[in-house]
Amino acid sequence: MSRVSSKTYPVKKSPVVVAHISDFHIGSYHFVANLMNRTIHELNELRPDIVVVTGDLTNEGFRQEYLTAKSYLDNLECENIVIVPGNHDSRNVGYLHFQELFGPLFRCLEYEGVFIMGVDSSEPDLDDGKIGREKYGWIVNNFQSTDGFKIFALHHHLLPVPGTGRERNIVYDAGDILELLIYAGVDLVLTGHKHVPYVWRLEDMYLVNAGTISSLRLRGHTKPCYNLIEIREDDVRVLRKYPFGGSDVIARFGAGAGETQRELSGVVREIISTDI
Template identity: 55%
Template sequence: MGTQGRLTICQISDIHCGSPYFIPDLLERSILEINDLEPTAVVVSGDLTDAGYRQDFETSAEYVRRFKCDNVMVIPGNHDSRNVGYIHFERLFGERYSVIDFNEAIMVGVDSSEPDLNDGRVGREHYGFIRQAFAEAEDKLKIFVVHHHLVPIPGTGRERNIIFDAGDLLELLNDVGVDLVLMGHKHVPHSWKMENMFLVNAGTASTTRLRGNTRPCYNVIEIEDGRVRVFRKYPFKERELAVDFNAETHEYTRVGENVAQELARDPADVVGGGLPGGDPETGD
C-alpha cells in the first residue's frame, strides 16, 4: 500500500538517456521525490534512451535501480527499439509485456514499438494476453500501460504516431473494462475520457525537448476508496491535479489542461508541427 494507506503509482516517461537535451538533475530530483512518496508501484513508460545504444541503456538501468519500490514496470518506447535496442532492454529490464497485480488494481503493460520505426503497433497476436490478464481482475481497477498514444494529443502538430491498430485496441480495452490508460511519447501531458476509460498522457520527466510552455513533469496516481486522482508533478516544484474520477460511477473532473491554449498563442506552432524541442523527422 502506498502513502497514507493509498495505492500510489508514479508514472515517469521519456527520460531519453543519451540525448543532448537530457538533464540529469531533473531525473535525479524526480527519483528522490518519487522515493519520498513510498509508492506502491513505479511505471517507466518508454523512451528510456535516445537511440537504443548499449551505453544509454546501461545509464537508464542505473537510474531505474534507484527507485525504492518493489513493483517497477518498464516498457520500451520507439527510441528504445532503434539499433536493435530491444536486445539490451530485455537483458536489463526483462520481458516487454508484464502484469502487476495489487489488491485494489491490476496493471498490464505492453510494448508498442517497432524496430527502427517511430510508429507504434500492439498487434492482434497480443490481444489474447491483454484479454486474459484483465479477465482475471474481476472488480479491480484496471490499468493499461503503453508508450504510444491511442488518441491525438493537442498541441503536438501533425499527427503521425498514433498506434496503427488504435481502433481495435481501444475496442478491446473498452470491452474488458479498462479504467485508466497510461501513455507517453509526445512529451505533452494531457488526458482524455473515452467511453468509461480515462487516457492519461505523461510529459517528459528529464529533457528540454518541450513544446510551447510545457515543463518537465511526471504523473502521480493515487487510488483510494474507489477514487482515482492523477497529479502532474514538476521536479523541484509544485504538483497539480489533472484528473479526478470515481471508478464506479465514472464521474470526473479534469483540470490543468491548458496546453493547447498556451500553444495557440502562436498558431504557426500548432499547425506546422515544428514545435520547439520536437523532432519532426525522427519522432519524439
C-alpha cells in the first residue's frame, strides 16, 4: 500500500480539469488522422480548463508537419494550452518552427490556483534530453512564487518507464531536476516520449507518463490514449482515456484519496504471467 497523503490544494475552481495529450508524430506513416480528429472532438466535448501537450507533435520537425499540427490544435476550443517540444520536434532545426508557431520553449501558465510550467527538454537532432543548469534558478523561483497546485511538464520522462526496453533516452540531469521539483513542492509531473502510459510516486510528487494519441507505434498491448487530471481542494484523480473508448482511474491522491494499491504495468504483468 502507498502512504496516505494529507495534502490539500488551494484551487479556486472545483474541479480544475487538465487534459494531457502527447506524441502525435504527424508525418510518420504510423500517424492515424482519425485518432487525432477523434481526440480533438472528445476534448471539445469534455471541455477541460487546460490542455497540456508534451511534445513530438511532428515526426521530423519539418515546417509542413508543424503547420499540420497547428491546424489540428487550432480546432481545440480550450483557451489555456501549454505546448512543449519533443525530441522529434527539434530535428532538422524544427525548434525554430515551434517558436514561430507555438511560442516560447519555456513558459508558465496560472489558472484558478493551478500553476503549470512547461519546459523544453529536447536537444537538436538527439533523442536524449536535458534541461540545463542555467534553468535551475528560473524553475525554483517560479514555483516558489506560487502556492497553488504545481505542475511541471516536459517531453522526456524523468524516471524509467516499465516495458520500454533498455533505458537510453532519460533526461541527462534528471536527478538534479527531481531534487529541484521536490524542493519546490511540485505536485505533478507530466511527460510523454515512450508511448507507454504509466504513473510513479516519488515522495509526495506524482509523475504521469502519457501514451500517444495518434500513432500506431506502440509497445506490446498498449493503445493510443491520453490523460485527464481532475484537481479538487482535497482530491486529485488522474484518468486514462482512450479515443473511441472509455476511461480508467490510474492514480488518486490528496487528503481525500485514502490508500491506493500499486499495480503492475500491463507489460510487466504479461511477462510475469508468461514466466510462471
